[in-house]
Amino acid sequence: MKRVLVIEDDPRMRELLVRQLAALRCEAFAVGTPPSTLRAVDAHRPDVVLIDIGLPEMDGFALAEMLRHKRIPMLASTGYANPELEERVREAGFTGLLRKPFRLRDLARELNLALPRD
Secondary structure: OEEEEEEOOOHHHHHHHHHHHHHOOEEEEEEOOOHHHHHHHHHHOOOEEEEEOOOOOOOHHHHHHHHHHHOOOEEEEEOOOOHHHHHHHHHOOOOEEEEOOOOHHHHHHHHHHHOOOO
C-alpha cells in the first residue's frame, strides 16, 4: 500500500483527499500547516507528497524547496492554474499538477506517474 502525505489548509478538502486516496488503496496522512509537514514526513515516510500551492503561512513552492532533499515525489494542487504557474510547478521539482476541483481519475493518474514502481 502506497503512503501519501497531503498538505492542505482547507479541512474539507483535506478530508476529501484522504477519502479519495483511501478509495485508490493508498494510506493517506494529512496535515494542515507547513510547519507540521516535516514532522509528518519523518513520522510517516510517505511515498509521495501532495502539496497545496496556496498555503497561508508558506506557499507550496517554499515547502517543496524544504522537502527537495528528502527525494520524495511531490504533486502540486491548486485552484489557480495558469501557464506561468504550470511552468513554475515544473521548475520547482513537482512531478505533476492537479487543478482543483479534480476528479478521482485525475488523482489516480498523477499518483501513478509520481509513485515509484515496485
